[in-house]
Each structure stands twice: as C-alpha cells, then as structure tokens.
Amino acid sequence: MVQGTASDVGKSLVTAALCRIFTQDGYRTAPFKSQNMSLNSYVTWDGKEIGRAQGMQADACGILATTDMNPILLKPTREMASQVVVHGKPLREYEARDYRENYLPIAGDIVRDSLDRLRRTNDLIVLEGAGSPAEINLKDRDIVNMRMAAWADAPVVLVADIDRGGMFASIVGTLELLEPEERDRIGGFIINKFRGDVTLLQPGLDWLEQRTGKPVLGVLPFLPGLALEDEDSLSLRSEANRAAEGTQTNRDKLDIAVIKLPRVSNFTDADPLRHEPDVRLRFVEHPGEWGEPDIVILPGSKNTAEDLVWLREQGLERRVYQHAAQGGRLAGLCGGYEMLGERLLDPDGVESKRVETAGLGFFPFEVAFGAEKKTIRVEGTAKLWGEGLPIDGYEIHMGIMKPLGTGLRQPFLIRPAGADSTASAPEGACTPDGRIWGTFIHGVFHNDSFRRAWLNEARTGKGLEPLPPEQGVRFRELRESEFDRLAEHARTHLDLQRIYKLAGIGVSP
Template sequence: MRARALMVLGTSSHVGKSLLTAALCRIFAQHGHRVAPFKSQNMSLNSAATIEGLEIGRAQALQAEAAGVAPSVDMNPILIKPSGGNSSQVVVRGKIWGRVTAADYHQRRVEELLPIVRESYNALAAEYDVVILEGAGSPAEINLKQHDIVNMRMAEMADAQCLLVGDIDRGGVFASLLGTLELLEPREREFVRGFAINKFRGDASLLEPGVRMIEDRIQKPCLGVIPYLHSLVLEEEDSLGLPVGAQTQWTSDLDRSPHRRLRIAVIALPSFSNFTDFDSLRSEPSVSVLFCHTAEAIAQADVVIVPGSKQTVDDLLWMRSQGLDAAISEHAQTSLVVGICGGMQMLGETITDPLGMEHDGTVAGLCLLPIQTTMQADKVTRNVKGRMATATLFGQPVTDCQLSGYEIHIGLTSYQSGATHFAVLSSEKGASNTNRDGCVSIDTHVFGTYLHGIFDEDSFRHQFLHAARRFHWLSAPRELHLWKQLREDSLNRLAQAVEDALDMEAIFDWVGLSYKRSAFGSDNHLPEGAAG
C-alpha cells in the first residue's frame, strides 16, 4: 500500500517548514502511525551521518528523530552544499556526486536526478503509513519552476495534500500567501488544501479580520495560527537562524566573578558548516557563546573554537586577511583553543589539496597542532563512538572520557612524531577496528577533533565545561543540562503547540485518517516500541 502524503510548503525560506514538518512527524507518530519525513532536494551546510555512513541534511535527521525512526538517505536523496564561486557540491544518496554551477544544475542535472528522487520517495512510501514532505524556499519561484523537483512537481508525483505556511514574524504574511498562490498554475493550486500562519506573537483576535479576508480572497481555509515558540533547542535549517552580527563582542564591563559564565567565541567563518555543533553549549546556563569575527571578541574569550568549514582553505585565508589567525595564535599562548573538523585542519601546519577538491595547492595553517592534512576525493562519513586518549583535558583531570559524534570530511590527517592524539574511536556500525582521532598540543591549551556533535554527549560536555572553568580559576557550573532530554522536551513542546494551534482533524482527514485528540498533554511521548 502506498503511503498517504502530506506536504509542507512555504511562502519563502525560513518560514518554519522544517520544524513544522518535524512537529507533524511527531504528532502522527504519537497517534500510532509509522511516519517518515522526505525532502527531495536540500541546500544546506548542516548535514548528518546515517547509520550506514551516508550523508543527509541535518533537518531530515531531526525530522526522523521526531518520527522515532532511523534517518535514511531516502529521506533526503539530494543534498546541495554551496562551495563558493557560484558552485556547489552535490551529494546524491549520501555520497559526493559532483560539483556543478547553479546554472548547470538547474538547466541540465535536475532532470538527470529526477529518477533517483522518485525511487527514494517510492521506497519510503512502500514502508510507511504517512510521508511528510517538505518543500524548499517557495513553490512560486517562477524562474526555477520549470526544473523544480522539490515543490509542486514533487507534490504531484506523491499526490500530496499541501499545507502552505507563511511567517508573520517577517511581515507581509497575507501578501506572501496571496502572491504565492497567484503565481501557481491552476492545477498546482488544487494541491494546496489550506494555509497556516507561523511564528505569531500577540493578541490573536487582532489577526482574525485579516485571516477571514485572505480566506475569502484565495478560497482556501486557514488551518490555524501557530505561536512563536521561545527557547526551542532544535536546530535551524540554514544560517538564517544563526545569531551572527547582532553582537560582535562581549560588553566592556566584563563580569570578573568566579561564578560568571564561561565565554566561548566560535569563529563565524564565511563557509561555516554544521553550526548545530554548538547548540548544546548554547543551552548551558553557565556558558555564553558568541559567534564572532573580530579580534576583540577573541581577546575577551575564555575558549575560542574554530568550527567546521565547507571551504577550509578559503576560510583559513579569510581568517588571515582579517587578522584572526594572529589573534587566535596569541590567545592560545595563555588560554584555550578548540578546532572541529575543518577547524582542526586549520590549526595544523599545512593543508594540501592536490586534486583541487576545495582549493588548489598547499597553504600554511596556524601551526598550533603538529598535524598536516591532505584533501582527498573520497569523503569520510560515519557515526562514531569512543573515548579520550588521555584522562586530562586542558591539563585538568577528567573522570568520564566517553565520546560520540559523527565524521563528515574529505581530509586525511597525518601526525608529526610524538604527537598526542585526542581520542580513539570506532564506528557505531559495530566494526571492531579503531582509529585515532584529533590532536592535543604539547602545552594542552589546544585540541582538535574530526567529531561533529561532540558536545551533544552530556558526559563529555560537562567534563569540558568543568575543565575549561578550572583552567580559568572559575567555580564549577552551578547547573548542567541534559541535552538529549532537552531536545526530547522541545520536540514534544513543539508538537503540542502545533497540535493545539492547527485543525488536526482536517489535516488527518486530508490523508484519509481519523483523528482523536491525544490525552498525553504536554508530556507527549512516542508510542512504545518506536525508535528514539
């Protein structure tokens, strides 16, 4: 039996499609239905590794988590990762397929990849009761519609019932709803069964006249108004949600109390990838995370983190042009520096790219770690677990050295004689072989690792905060959070808010299912037996 299909479309990017899709996945799962997310084509530098060691968009991994199922490449068969210079790396079914320009992709490659999209969707539709599809950007981007495989063309392929979502927080929501539908073809408008307004703040009664007027104008019902939800610890789809630019440094009258928050500066690289690595740190009450691009912020920080990058050498050269390399090197003499994936490669001695995967030639790194990196054609993508190689961090003793995370990189790193590794890891697929990861500087002020998501492991993050605070003679954290529980609570809160706001009886009816209001309330959970 082919799965019933429900699709979330948006009037533009960043209207909340990804989180609304996650909420609907959680709601259908809570009502006992096997549900899976699907986005045929995703453009994002935030990615995740599946159990098989394949790469998909991070948003689809979150949606699978909300549905209580394991993430699969069928949920996101095409992932586009912008590489600069008007070109992008295209990942197809979890592996690098090629690097193309935007024009070449939209004019020729899309049709070539359409059968793969159809195959992936059909595989999900054969396995699940309901598939929740997510569109991309707006379905009314008329310059791209001819070769669109992620919005209305996908809706027709899946015979999906579509919910159009507008973001009132950005302004102009009624115009965007009307304009989107006006630009669709008559047959496309038939797929849109209704609309919803997202991220509403204030008195809903003031919105009511506008809702009634737009319903009359477009002849589609409003399924509800979803409130703006604060403090959700769930990752954003793209960098539009990254808090960069509003604040460039900490305030001048910095707190000098031993109980103050630990100041962590994350370098906001131009090709910043997997910025979700720091969501768990941002959730901790004893931490102040600042995404920054100034030497002043680096000088004020307790810990500087150089994050992952899609264009490692280009971002290294950008740091050099901004004087950030010198600021980080100076900081490392008396304080703490961490490199994640591409950030670790930048902290090494050299980065060589003989195949021109990202940048031709060899470039000198910051020389804070005794490592050298050579870019290769094959990408390493895998979930891993392991332990720290030593029982100290920043020269401070740690009592729990267990680690977990995922690797997504194309570099092969070699070590100078006598270099100290950061961790010993093995694949979560159960492989018995282990490999060494990362590096620690001789003075222990600096460490690097290939592990994305390393801070999501509660035990390591807590030990990291204890060690960094002890290094700076700060008191121990008064409160520590459990990240996985925070995420689960946020998913349930999101689902509950959406279920309260939308006409779920109508939405369930769209896909031929009956709806009965759940009695779980705010403590919603997945049915027994669903994967977490």
C-alpha cells in the same frame, strides 16, 4: 506536503512537529525532502550523508534516518557551485547551470523512487519543500516544490513567517504566481513565529481566507529556546542578534565565541552549549565582535582553505593567536581542526583551487584533501583532562590528516560505532595541558560528560568553581523532550482535524 513562502520561515520545524504528532497518534510516519541545499548534514546509521533537518525529523518519528528521506543533498562549495551528494555519497561538483541543465532532468526518477520506497513501509509521509514554490526562474526544472507535490499527489500546507513582516503579501503573492492546478493543491496556511495578541490579527486572517478562499490552519506563536537543530546558516543571523542583545558578559558565565566562517558547516555542533546555564554563546564574524572570550571554537567548513584565508583577511587570525598566547581555550572541529595544523594540501582541487595553504601551526600535522569523502559514525573515549570520557559522534570530511614527526598528542581513541575495541585508533590533537585541541568528530559536544568536563576545566582556569554534572544539561534527554514540547505547541495552535482530513486520514484519534 509542507511548503513555505520563503527560506527560513519554519518549514523544517513544522514538518518535525507534524511528524511527531502523527507518530504519537499511532501512525508509521517518515519525513521526505527530495532535494536539500544545506551545509548542515547528518550521518545515517549506515554511514551515508543527508540533510540535518531530515535526520532531525526522522528522530521526531522515532525511526532511523535513511537516504531515501533526502536522496539529493547540495552542499555549496563556492559561488555558483555545489557538491552534489546522491543517496549519501558525493557524485561530483556541479556549477549551478550545469546542474540545472544536465542533472535535474534525470533527478526526478531518483526522488520518485525514494518516495515510493518510503511509502511501502509507512502510513504517512510528510514532505518538505525548499525555499518558495513561486520562484519563476526555477519552476520548469522543479523537483522539490509543486512538481514534487504533483508527483506525490500530496496536498500542500503553505507556511509563512509573520515575524519578518509582509506575511499577507507573501501568501497572496505566492498564490498569484502559481498555476491554477498548483493553487488548487494548497489546502491552507500556517502562520508561524507570531508574537502578540492573536485577536488583533484575526481581521487580517478573515480577510486572507475571504481573499484566497483557503483556510488558515493555525497561528503558531514564536516558541523560544527550542533545543532542536536549524537547517542552515540563515538562522545564525537571529542567533547573532540574540548574542548582541547582551553586551555585558556575566562574570559567572563562560563566554564562548564561535567564529562564523563564510562556509560554516554543521554549526549545530555548538547547540548543546547554548543550553548550558553557565555559558554565553556568541557567533563572531569580525574583530569588532571579538570581546574577551574564555573559549574560541573554530567550527566545520565546506572549504577549509578559503575560510582560513578569510580568517586572515578579516584580522581574526591575529585574534586567535593572541587568545591562545594569553592562556585562552581553543577548540577546532573538522574543518576548524584542519586549520590548526601546519598546512593544507589540495593539488587536485577537491575543495579549493589553492594547491597549498599555510595552517595556523598549532600542531605538527598536514591535511591533504582526497577524492573520497569519509562519512562514518564513531564511538570511543577522550582523554584530555584526566580520566577517559566516553564519546560518540560522526565524521564527514575529505581531508586526510598526516602527522609530521613524532610530537603529536592524540587524545581521542575511536572506532566505528558498534565495532569492538580492537578496531580503535588514535584521533585528533591536543596540547599537553588540553587547553587547545581539535578533532574530526562532529557531535562531540553532544556528550554530556565530555562537555561538562571541558567547561569545568575552563571554569577552573577562570577562577570559578566547577559546576556539578547534575546542574548541567542532559542534552539528548532535553532534545527528546523538545520534540514533545514542539508537538504539544502545534496541537494547541493548529486545526489538526483539518490537517488530518487533508492528509486523507479523516480525523485525528
């Protein structure tokens, strides 16, 4: 089991690295996280919703993701409340105390059953913890850290992030707050995100081993530009910092601003854009960061109405209108797409207590939020800029779009993945010139031909020559190669012999 001294220390990527290594070495391997809190989700092959990180880790193993890999997903909806998704389907919204007192006592059986099923068909399970195992106020109802490790009888590797500072204190402090039997379960430490000369760190590592009696299993240098998904929006803080480093926008690049909504979900939709050679990707939270973007993206949201109100309160709605009026490109994905219509209706309080909220008014439709969540993988074509382009992706939403009148142009023709063309139906919305558009489809930018056609259309509007497809990114091939790069990085810097021994296998092949 991989646990961490805090959130965002790199547990998910260390887990993915081990998953890939064990798979490369010939072991049937699967990831597992009993309970995940994240607005970044993943739709399994059978139309169920799990945490994005476990879907990514399943890809690292080369297997199809299932809900047994993340049986409980918590999706924050507002302060102190989350939608609880059990085996890929929404159960209900819980207040934090109600969930802790009334649902956690029965959740243990659910997660143990899932782990047992995974064990029957795999040689190795790599478990991932959540946050820190030393959260004293949460330990008596824990189902995701040390109690899960005990249920699984799994040795624990503790990951610490040296880049944020206080690494020695965080490791020693974590151990001090664990019970003796929990400390005994920890088999060693991985120091993550190191920058610099490791020989200068060695005296500290020697002290740590002497102080704790446990080995350092490796020091992982910071790995820049990794094209793999982050688990939650904590990572957007560093993304915003990276964007802020370059104040000069390159004239030959497209400046793309993603509005960082308070309840942003599935922000990994923008990941392929980050790796395009002609794109500068930024996340924007207030008008002072707006600049002069060529393209603005309204991303997904777990609470569309509240995030739309926030957009207005921040003064960003006016910026969006000005951008569109001046000929700028605008795209809305899922919740961002819902904002582009005339109004949002939520009479039953499914997402928000706001019964009706005025939309941005770019397209003649309304969205009503229903009790049933749609989770499905889809495929089809997109016809925004000439010929139809093949696309695939997935939908996760509770909003139902209803056209108002007959003036809505719908550029996407989609069907459930694997279905024949007779099941196709129109989807999305666009202006006649394709400059402004929206869709429920997550992952649409992961389609290389669609993404490049969109970027080239924006390049032409900026007076730039279109970029040939071969100069762009083949993102899915890049992502697969990145799993191998991550695994090789971990092989180089981790003591795999000790890790294999901890896993009960002995030594690595």
